[in-house]
């Protein structure tokens with residue numbers, strides 16, 4: 001088993017907490033993992049990505065080769081498209097539909113959606129409204145992770161346990177909100 | 192033994208703590224910053240009373256670490272690659288003085304310039320200083336090699352250079368710990384004249400160093416990290432340095448027996464090993480992250496005895512970071528490629544945060560510069576360099592830490608008036624204040640704008656050595672009280688700030704404008720920490 005994931009977004013959107021959650025779940029399942037992160041310059045509102053590799057055997061490269069990623073998880077729709085060269089023809093794409101517009105020449109949303117639609121395994125969800133409905137506008141990340149969970153070769157319970165572990169220090173309320181967000185994302189994607 | 196999920200940087204930090212380090216010295220710089228940050232947050236460091244304060248710059252860090260080594264304890268210094276330029280004077284001389292307590296110098300290179308102004312290869316410095324070098328292939332090796340690095344440093348009484356690149360620094364994997372070693376007791380160097388580099392002493396020690404350097408390749412703590420594996424296919428032998436090995440394995444893992452591979456992770460390289468590789472294959476492909484250092488050595492000046500493939504003949508791109516796909520092409524393998532990036536996808540460069548004081552300062556400066564004309568704003572390295580991008584397009588230089596002040600001084604010497612320097616608080620104490628002294632002495636017709644956000648913002652908000660000291664530093668250096676102006680870069684002060692900037696720019700002498708407003712990122716972070724503390728106390 002191997003599962004290579006590109007996580008994408010804009011600096012400050014918190015893709016690293018998605019990575020941390022998958023990481024904890026993978027550790028629980030005793031899998032090998034390598035996760036390359038972005039720190040520094042581009043964190044200031046620039047595009048950021050993380051290569052996340054899971055496997056039941058030794059992983060060599062920290063980077064995923066072009067055309068070999070099983071999944072793109074993005075918290076921003078235009079950013080999802082930036083990493084298409086890495087996605088394998090059978091790969092999936094899960095993204096939030098909510099644009100983060102901090103550049104003057106941001107494309108039309110319809111054009112982005114059309115392009116995403118061409119990826120045959122794509123899931124687009126409005127993570128922000130789902131999170132807001134749950135009363136935790138900051139859990140959009142977990143909604144996206146939930147939506148992507150069926151593509152990730154890990155049991156859903158392991159992801160739930162990881163969320164518990166990751167947010168434990170912030171109190172029960174925060175844990176519950178994030179668990180709800182994770183489950184809501186999974187349901188939204190199944191619809 | 193316990194396993195942890197660690198970034199390469201964190202593996203190095205944890206290893207140093209476990210290997211009995213007494214002092215960590217550093218100035219922040221991507222991709223090295225997390226080494227010190229990990230030490231600072233480790234309970235183990237607090238319990239062991241390990242020194243873990245930031246230094247003013249890489250040179251002061253290097254020298255303090257050398258001082259700790261002098262006193263018999265193990266010390267580590269960490270910096271980004273360009274930091275080693277700043278520390279180079281101390282670093283190069285430290286191989287001539289030698290060390291007492293183990294001394295490990297970590298240099299984190301940034302090929303492809305993810306967050307840097309160049310992609311220089313620190314391995315040249317190791318060769319230059321004639322010290323042993325390690326270049327781990329993965330996070331576990333980064334951890335284990337630190338033990339060897341300290342041991343070797345104490346055994347040979349030499350500093351050791353530890354070279355990593357962004358990819359390893361910022362990638363996480365599982366790392367298994369070793370048994371913890373005790374810190375050293377204080378002790379004086381075996382030779383109390385060893386650190387006195389008067390020519391008579393230095394000549395002797397330098398000669399000894401050149402002799403010692405020749406013996407390094409066969410030193411077991413170095414040679415154990417380099418391995419040659421012979422395969423069935425002898426058409427191309429492959430030499431990998433550091434993490435290039437992983438990109439190779441990504442492509443050949445299923446067919447390993449075929450390939451002849453010399454995998455290098457410690458330097459200097461053993462000639463015998465290289466000669467065995469060369470003589471058993473028709474050609475050699477060199478895969479190294481960074482400059483073609485080993486490749487050039489293999490080719491030699493005449494480039495005719497060995498058929499070498501690598502960055503110099505275009506088999507591998509001449510610049511930039513390696514990746515599995517580049518290595519596949521170099522091996523002549525078919526590479527996969529997903530869909531092209533649709534043309535609608537636009538660049539998303541980094542930008543000022545909402546509520547950043549630098550932005551308001553540039554708005555005010557822009558208004559004055561519109562009256563004066565373009566091409567006069569020398570800037571420096573930090574978040575405020577983003578003033579180079581639209582909508583400001585305000586910055587005409589960004590070279591190295593501190594160069595804003597001194598380049599403005601030089602341009603003023605040439606008759607450019609007015610000349611403006613824009614520098615951040617941490618950069619100012621790193622390397623700006625010495626240049627300001629030059630300006631004071633000449634009373635250069637220069638205006639230095641210090642954009643003080645009370646933190647080292649670009650690298651993630653580390654404590655700034657400049658905190659609350661800038662005014663007294665400027666006055667102490669001799670800046671006149673009258674031309675040391677303090678402003679608060681807020682939109683509501685715009686008119687007032689424009690006037691202050693205009694007045695000082697028109698003044699034919701040295702002036703400093705201190706624009707002081709806390710970084711929005713650290714302000715938010717501190718507020719959150721404060722409220723968390725309050726809830727905890729309830």
Ligand SMILES: Cc1ncc(C[n+]2csc(CCOP(=O)(O)OP(=O)(O)O)c2C)c(N)n1
Nearest residue numbers: 220274572573574615616617618647648649
């Ligand atoms: C010699 C050297 N050391 C470290 C760095 C990394 N670096 C780039 S910007 C920066 C921080 C600058 O802080 P400050 O001047 O306060 O500006 P701010 O980012 O807070 O606006 C650092 C440490 C570098 N580029 N060169």
